[in-house]
Amino acid sequence: MKKLLTLITLFSLSIVLGQEAILGETPGIVRDGVIVHPEYEGPEPTKPKATEFYEPKVPKVTPGTNGSPPSDAIVLFDGTSFDGWVSSKDGTSPAPWRLNDDGSMTVADRTGDIQTKQKFGDMQLHIEWRSPLPVQRDNQNRGNSGIFISGLYEIQVLDQNDNPTYVNGQVGSIYKQGPPLAMASVPTGEWNTYDIVYHAPEFNAKGEKIKSGTVTVIHNGVLIQDHTEIKGTTPYIGWPKNPAHGKGPLKLQDHGDDSRVSYRNIWVREL
Structure with missing residues (x-):
């Protein structure tokens, strides 16, 4: 023993x-x-x-303040020029929207969408937008624009204040797909903030989707899309489609109804 x-x-x-x-x-x-x-x-x-483990080391990022970009961000619009943007009509012509003295840009009536020259896949996006005063029209024709991720998937921009509409088309929705968890807009004429995390869909060699993309949206500090599945494209009429794609541009919409939405302080962190 x-x-x-x-x-x-x-x-x-x-x-x-x-x-x-x-x-x-x-x-x-x-x-x-x-x-x-x-x-x-x-x-x-x-x-x-x-x-416990000590490698690999985590990269150091210096955060911005009051919405300013962190040290590793790609600044897409800082209010000084449209150098990083083109018209979506042909992908080459200069962006035809208005550049404002306050460091913002505004949709120029019926000039068409604009998009970034650079293309992105998985990303963290910060963007600020404002609906115009005085208030014009109602429903989907009031302060309507949109942020198209990969040029295909729209996050709705809309003046929702005292302005009911269909919930899968209201502000903060994945257009015609996913209603937001909350309506968190500031008063009309003030600046809204979207912080968006996007993970792109995956496709096999045959061009078939094997994994859906997802999007998380924080609107003015409020979580309104929580790792929501993107079912496909976001058409006004018809079902979502799933064309195979790689990286794509960030596109901003001219809704064609004199909506005059403004944007500022746009930056991306690639993931």
């Missing part, structure tokens, strides 16, 4: 010593849902460091 107890003690000690030997500032791996040292093969750890 004494020999057996000695063997058990030595075995237990070897486990502990073995565990101690592998602890250190090295990359971790996931085993059974827990991050552990890559050489750890023992039973459940009895030391905290067995589930």
